[in-house]
Amino acid sequence: MLCRCRVKAARWISWSVDNPGQWYFKCRNARGLTARVFCAQEGGCDFFAWHDGPTSSFLRKVLNDLRDVVVSLRMEKAYRVKEIEECRAKVEEQRHEVDSVRRELASAQELVCE
DSSP states (O other): OBOTTSSBOEEEEEOSSSSTTEEEEEOGGGGTOSOGGGOSSTTOOOOEEESSOOOOHHHHHHHHHHHHHHHHHHHHHHHHHHHHHHHHHHHHHHHHHHHHHHHHHHHHHHHHHO
16 A cells, blocks of 8 residues: 555554554654655655454453553563562672672681681
């Protein structure tokens, strides 16, 4: 499908509340993805067309709920990854402390044995 710039239109997925998961076509230059050489207008033309037909309110609700769960899980994952990194740093720090204390203990034992 060509836009008004006579360039192949890009296909996108809408994640708006009203049209979740709906595919649509838009001028590829509208988002600054390609050089302006392909389009006479700065920022592309105003071409827009839906690829999919309308969906039921039930399907919209399901897709919006699923999107919200995915966003929530991604945020939780990022939080957990950060926690793990902090814990690993603490473990490494404590490992160095244990090694230092073991060396001190070995030195003290040598002094006692002498």
